[in-house]
Amino acid sequence: xxxxxxxxxxxxxxxxxxxxxxxxxxxxxxxxxxxxxxxxxxxxxxxxxxxxxxxxxxxxxxxxxxxxxxxxxxxxxxxxxxxxxxxxxxxxxxxxxxxxxxxxxxxxxxxxxxxxxxxxxxxxxxxxxxxxxxxxxxxxxxxxxxxxxxxxxxxxxxxxxxxxxxxxxxxxxxxxxxxxxxxxxxxxxxxxxxxxxx
Numbered sequence: 001x002x003x004x005x006x007x008x009x010x011x012x013x014x015x016x017x018x019x020x021x022x023x024x025x026x027x028x029x030x031x032x033x034x035x036x037x038x039x040x041x042x043x044x045x046x047x048x049x050x051x052x053x054x055x056x057x058x059x060x061x062x063x064x065x066x067x068x069x070x071x072x073x074x075x076x077x078x079x080x081x082x083x084x085x086x087x088x089x090x091x092x093x094x095x096x097x098x099x100x101x102x103x104x105x106x107x108x109x110x111x112x113x114x115x116x117x118x119x120x121x122x123x124x125x126x127x128x129x130x131x132x133x134x135x136x137x138x139x140x141x142x143x144x145x146x147x148x149x150x151x152x153x154x155x156x157x158x159x160x161x162x163x164x165x166x167x168x169x170x171x172x173x174x175x176x177x178x179x180x181x182x183x184x185x186x187x188x189x190x191x192x193x194x195x196x197x198x
Contacts, residue, residue: 004066007057015060028071030104034090034112035062040119041086042067045079062112063123073131087113119149 019028039062043053046067055066070076087109095106117125126146133142 004053005055007055007056009057009059011060012058018060026101026104026155027108030094030101030108033086034105034109037090038083038087038112038116038181039063039065041082042079045082046070049079051075051079073135077128080124080131083124084113084116087116119146119153121150 019031023031027041042065046053046065049070051067051070053065054068055064057064070079091106091110093112094102094107094109096102097105116123117128119126119129129149130142130146133145136142137145
């Protein structure tokens, strides 16, 4: 079996530096465990569906796993949904655990689960909605609709981030995040699972 390819994006070391040397230890542990549980859920779901891991990508915002093409759009949606579901379950664990660590887990895991349901390229919400639209409308129509939805969502996210930045002087990271996703959408939109499924 071919080993998965491994990629480290250019800005990933900067994100890792901030996580390890700027964030408090409890925050760092909360973020790392939240990301690992999220991705582990994707991995287990993919293995359950008979998929294999093709790539591991380290990004400025976490880890992204690439899998072989699923047999059906239903499997695609299932694998994508398991990540946010696991994040929300872990967030519930943090809520019931309580204390400082439980609060951090609740915040970061809930944030990870919810934001991944947004229809941005490579996000779980994008994959779920795309799979459903492909099943209903066909591949080509779904691709056009998803690209339009992604750009519209990014436009509003960009406007909100600019507003927050200029009126509060904070959350510059949100602006960088939107710029990163926008660049991925415009420049790399053709690299995301273009093969048709049944």
